[in-house]
Amino acid sequence: MSEAPRQSKPQSDRAKWTYGKILHAAGLVFEKNGYEGASVNEIIKVAGVTKGAFYFHFEAKKDLAVAILESTLQVDGLIIGQEIKLQEVVDTGLILGHKITREPQIRAALRLSVSYNAASIYGTPWPEWIKFNTAQLAEAQQRGEVGIDVDPKAQAHQIAGTWSGLVLTGHSVYGNLEGLEERVALMYVNLMTVIAHPRLMRKIDFSPTRGRDLYQAFLDKNS
Numbered sequence: 713m714s715e716a717p718r719q720s721k722p723q724s725d726r727a728k729w730t731y732g733k734i735l736h737a738a739g740l741v742f743e744k745n746g747y748e749g750a751s752v753n754e755i756i757k758v759a760g761v762t763k764g765a766f767y768f769h770f771e772a773k774k775d776l777a778v779a780i781l782e783s784t785l786q787v788d789g790l791i792i793g794q795e796i797k798l799q800e801v802v803d804t805g806l807i808l809g810h811k812i813t814r815e816p817q818i819r820a821a822l823r824l825s826v827s828y829n830a831a832s833i834y835g836t837p838w839p840e841w842i843k844f845n846t847a848q849l850a851e852a853q854q855r856g857e858v859g860i861d862v863d864p865k866a867q868a869h870q871i872a873g874t875w876s877g878l879v880l881t882g883h884s885v886y887g888n889l890e891g892l893e894e895r896v897a898l899m900y901v902n903l904m905t906v907i908a909h910p911r912l913m914r915k916i917d918f919s920p921t922r923g924r925d926l927y928q929a930f931l932d933k934n935s
Contacts, residue, residue, distance in 0.1 A: 731769050734759045735783070738776045739817035747777055747824055747833070777824055777834040784808070784821045784837050789923075789930035797852035798908055799916050801845065802900045805875055806923030809896035812879060813889045822879055842868045849907075862907045874899055893920040 737759035741750045752773050756766050770776050789807050794800050812818040821837070830836045845868035852858045878895050897920040904916060919925075 727768075730761055730765050734761060734766060734769060735776070735779060735817060738780055739815070739820040742777070742780060742820035743816050743823055747773075747827060747830075752776075774834050780817055780821050781824060781835060781837050783817050784825075785840060789926035789928075791926070796857065796912060796915060797848060797855055798857050798904060798912060801848045801852065801871075802904070802916060802918060803922065803926060804845070804848070805871065805896055805900060806893070806920075807927055808875070808923070809893050810923035810927055813892055819879075819889075822876060826876065826880070838872055842872055844868075845871050857909055857912055858907050859909070867903070867907060871903070874903075893923060896920075897922075 734755065738750075738755050740758055741755050745754075750773065752766065755773075755776065756763060759766070770779070787804055787807050790800065790803055792800065794803075808818065812822065824830060824834070825836045825838060827833075842865070846865045849858060849862070849864035849867055853860065853862060853864060858864075875896065878899060879889065879892065882889055882892050882895060897918045901918050904913060904918075908916070
């Protein structure tokens with residue numbers, strides 16, 4: 713995914729509204745029960761839609777899982793073309809860190825993506841995320857923001873593993889995602905301290921609230 717992740721378009725007609733309700737319900741059920749434990753009937757019940765409405769949008773549970781995972785590739789609020797490319801790298805993780813604390817679809821996507829059989833059943837977004845972060849870091853390196861000894865792909869793998877690990881361990885330790893945005897921000901401070909040119913550290917905004925602010929600005933603009 714060398715290009716920027718997709719950004720959501722405002723949904724207005726009834727079909728899109730129903731699609732959104734089903735996807736939200738699927739997020740709740742997948743987050744709670746995982747893929748194997750979720751049933752189409754339960755998702756329909758939680759969504760409050762008819763079977764006909766459900767099957768108009770999705771043929772099977774697998775299609776729902778694919779749609780949930782594809783939703784993680786939407787980084788609404790990410791500003792492309794910033795003066796500092798590494799700020800874009802940080803913003804990507806901060807926005808997702810904010811969204812996962814509030815949107816069951818993103819939490820469900822993480823649970824689905826770390827399932828042992830995910831790749832063979834419904835796929836996983838991790839290769840696309842690693843590809844995208846690799847491209848971000850490679851461009852930052854070309855700009856002189858990152859040392860020439862840094863391996864962009866290796867660091868992209870590190871970001872994916874550490875970001876997801878913070879979510880999973882945080883939920884296991886605390887039973888919720890409170891404080892996640894602060895932990896994600898600190899993760900990027902630690903990473904950039906190692907790989908970024910020292911002159912950039914004071915220019916990069918690592919505020920834990922930055923992801924929330926960028927996402928809210930996107931919502932306000934498209935409301």
